[in-house]
Amino acid sequence: MTSPAPPAPKEGRAGASRWRAAWRASLVPLCAVILGLVVGAIIMVASSGVAAGGFQPLLPLQAYGALLQGSVLSFNGLVSTAVQAAPLILAGLAVGIGFKAGLFNIGASGQFLLGAIAASAVGYQLAASSGWVAIPAAMGAAAVAGAAWGFIPGALKAWTGAHEVVTTIMLNFIAATVVKYLITGPFGVSGFSFDRTGDVGNAALPILFGRDGHLGILIAVAVVPVIWWLLWRSTLGFEIRTVGANPSAARYAGMHPGRLTIFTMSLCGLLAGLAGAGQILGISHFMNASYSTGIGFDAITVALLGKAHPVGIVLAAVLFGIMRAGSPLMQISAGVPVEIVDVLQAVILLFLTADVIVRRVFRIRAPKGTVDELQTVTRTYGEQTSV
Amino acid sequence: MDWLYGIPVLGVLAQLVAYLVEVFPGMGPIVLGLATPIALGALCGILNERSGVVNIGIEGMMLTSAFVSFLVAGLAAGALGSQAGPVFGATLALLIGVLAGIATGVLVSLLHAWLSISIRADQIISGTIINIAALGITGYLNRLIISGNPRLGAGTFRSFSPPDFLTDIPIVGWILNMFLAKGPIAMSVIVLVIVVQVLLFRSRWGLRTRAVGEHPRAAETVGIDVIVMRYRNVLIGGVFAGLAGAFLTLESNSSFQNGMTAGRGFIALACVIFGRWTPVGAFGAALLFASSDALGIAVQLRPPRAEFGELAAIVAAIPVEIYSALPYIVTLIVLAGVVGRSTAPAAVGQPYEKESRT
Numbered sequence: 001m002t003s004p005a006p007p008a009p010k011e012g013r014a015g016a017s018r019w020r021a022a023w024r025a026s027l028v029p030l031c032a033v034i035l036g037l038v039v040g041a042i043i044m045v046a047s048s049g050v051a052a053g054g055f056q057p058l059l060p061l062q063a064y065g066a067l068l069q070g071s072v073l074s075f076n077g078l079v080s081t082a083v084q085a086a087p088l089i090l091a092g093l094a095v096g097i098g099f100k101a102g103l104f105n106i107g108a109s110g111q112f113l114l115g116a117i118a119a120s121a122v123g124y125q126l127a128a129s130s131g132w133v134a135i136p137a138a139m140g141a142a143a144v145a146g147a148a149w150g151f152i153p154g155a156l157k158a159w160t161g162a163h164e165v166v167t168t169i170m171l172n173f174i175a176a177t178v179v180k181y182l183i184t185g186p187f188g189v190s191g192f193s194f195d196r197t198g199d200v201g202n203a204a205l206p207i208l209f210g211r212d213g214h215l216g217i218l219i220a221v222a223v224v225p226v227i228w229w230l231l232w233r234s235t236l237g238f239e240i241r242t243v244g245a246n247p248s249a250a251r252y253a254g255m256h257p258g259r260l261t262i263f264t265m266s267l268c269g270l271l272a273g274l275a276g277a278g279q280i281l282g283i284s285h286f287m288n289a290s291y292s293t294g295i296g297f298d299a300i301t302v303a304l305l306g307k308a309h310p311v312g313i314v315l316a317a318v319l320f321g322i323m324r325a326g327s328p329l330m331q332i333s334a335g336v337p338v339e340i341v342d343v344l345q346a347v348i349l350l351f352l353t354a355d356v357i358v359r360r361v362f363r364i365r366a367p368k369g370t371v372d373e374l375q376t377v378t379r380t381y382g383e384q385t386s387v
Numbered sequence: 388m389d390w391l392y393g394i395p396v397l398g399v400l401a402q403l404v405a406y407l408v409e410v411f412p413g414m415g416p417i418v419l420g421l422a423t424p425i426a427l428g429a430l431c432g433i434l435n436e437r438s439g440v441v442n443i444g445i446e447g448m449m450l451t452s453a454f455v456s457f458l459v460a461g462l463a464a465g466a467l468g469s470q471a472g473p474v475f476g477a478t479l480a481l482l483i484g485v486l487a488g489i490a491t492g493v494l495v496s497l498l499h500a501w502l503s504i505s506i507r508a509d510q511i512i513s514g515t516i517i518n519i520a521a522l523g524i525t526g527y528l529n530r531l532i533i534s535g536n537p538r539l540g541a542g543t544f545r546s547f548s549p550p551d552f553l554t555d556i557p558i559v560g561w562i563l564n565m566f567l568a569k570g571p572i573a574m575s576v577i578v579l580v581i582v583v584q585v586l587l588f589r590s591r592w593g594l595r596t597r598a599v600g601e602h603p604r605a606a607e608t609v610g611i612d613v614i615v616m617r618y619r620n621v622l623i624g625g626v627f628a629g630l631a632g633a634f635l636t637l638e639s640n641s642s643f644q645n646g647m648t649a650g651r652g653f654i655a656l657a658c659v660i661f662g663r664w665t666p667v668g669a670f671g672a673a674l675l676f677a678s679s680d681a682l683g684i685a686v687q688l689r690p691p692r693a694e695f696g697e698l699a700a701i702v703a704a705i706p707v708e709i710y711s712a713l714p715y716i717v718t719l720i721v722l723a724g725v726v727g728r729s730t731a732p733a734a735v736g737q738p739y740e741k742e743s744r745t
Binding site: 104185339 | 441443501502506508509510511512513515516518519520522523524526527528529530531649650653654656657706707708709711712715716718719722723724731735736737
């Protein structure tokens, strides 16, 4: 395999040039978002002609206005943006760290579900004990369960060479059935008209601000610098990035790509599991058998848009937090289905990948001689030897 | 066979065989139906990967085609009426729906081809975008158009009923029944698999396809246009993915649900690997996965009776939900066991750049 390795990440501390590099790196994603919103507006107008029987050229303004009103133009809106962004930060990191190691974790939703069910089960068991015990125990259980679910595809890749793209998807479906079984069976409680777990009681995360601004938001934000430090300031992070950039070079340097693959996938699962715990302990306080999540795809979008960098992931997560938080009001007041967010997501991703379009429209020069980390995921797909 | 039941371990196996023989006449035709979208998806995957392109967007291609087939057939049925024809109960609307599905498959695969061959984006990311886009756009349009029109729909193709004297033959008849008691798309799969198998290994196109996937530089040297070859194969693959989508909404179901492909596109990728990049092998793998699916259904509908001994107890002890996850679990196991021992086309996943003149 002769895919060119990206140049070694610069570790320099030259302030101004670093800011300039960051600005240059974020230019294409930013423009992709703008183009995506424009195309989204066109789709809204076009589909209003089909659905409502007449074209409404002002619909996009109305819709985007309602979107902002429901997300950033009020205190409650801001809080719900933060609530929506928190799991996206964690799950986005769960995908982004994988990218750094040359792994594509499509399994965030399965890891999220395992974390959620572990948190609700442990939370219910400790519902009556003090929050100081119950919350860490429930979060810890979620982290372990998520990490275990991430360990499986990592180990399969390291030991057998099975590519994580197919195995993580299969594990998503398996996770959904496992969760359904656990909630209709051993973890279920009686006395309700539908199958659900018991209330987590004192394991519920305290509300810190607004209507539902729970502790999980702070946890998500606190994880970001930890991951940044791990990736760019620790030996382990250096090894992870080296394996991602060039597995054979990493092997020659005495690193263990297989072990690093397993570790990274487990870490990804841990973060996605924490995201699941935050949703249960912070918002619903129980889990029902039909609980489902679209966080896997959201997380991929966030990680790609954030260029797999922790700061970028936070910004992208906030953007999609705004969209998710504002879309219900948009549906009510402008009549645009909330599913438009999924369409916007896809269009933005498309422009991000087909960056030639973005560069032509906005006249951005392409960087020379660099290969994006995001262009090395397919590398191991056809490889039979285990890493 | 009853006398075998007492032996430990082997006895349970004998019970399982006896149980399968008992339920097979009823379950047989279901197997081909379950295998059809997977096998078509696998054909799409084979054409892509044989020419050096990874396509994990098969799932999204199927889903988009399923939606468009359903919508177009429904609209056509509204305009043209639904006069069932003599063969398979085919109506003009259904045929238009199938064509629309195929066209959609080709169109979506054109996007994949452009992103992964011309733009040279990462092919797995390109496929992922197709999956995300398909789920988002069909979900949006489903809410916008179909939810408001509950009567939209064109029905489904009818299954062929083979004559009784054939299906009554023990074992042979059951297998014939499995392949014949189906609608047109499911039955066409068998033909398509054989045709692609022969063309891939016995025709000029097949040789060129394989050359482009194994060693594009060498292929270019002898005058094969790598880019054109890859484009063509990805688009032909789109035909199969589109047909799979049409099958889902016009033959096996008569409605569209969000995310109804339920991972079949990914199971198809596992079939490609398990079948060692050959159509016949992948079809066999698709039948295996479909059988595991059918077994799950059979166990839930007609659990083994008490006279099957321990088997009945084992089946009863495993929670029902696990059976519905059976195809996914089997995929995982097969992939882990087999992937190291089957060889992918050498250039799979590598974007091709023409020899530069620097």
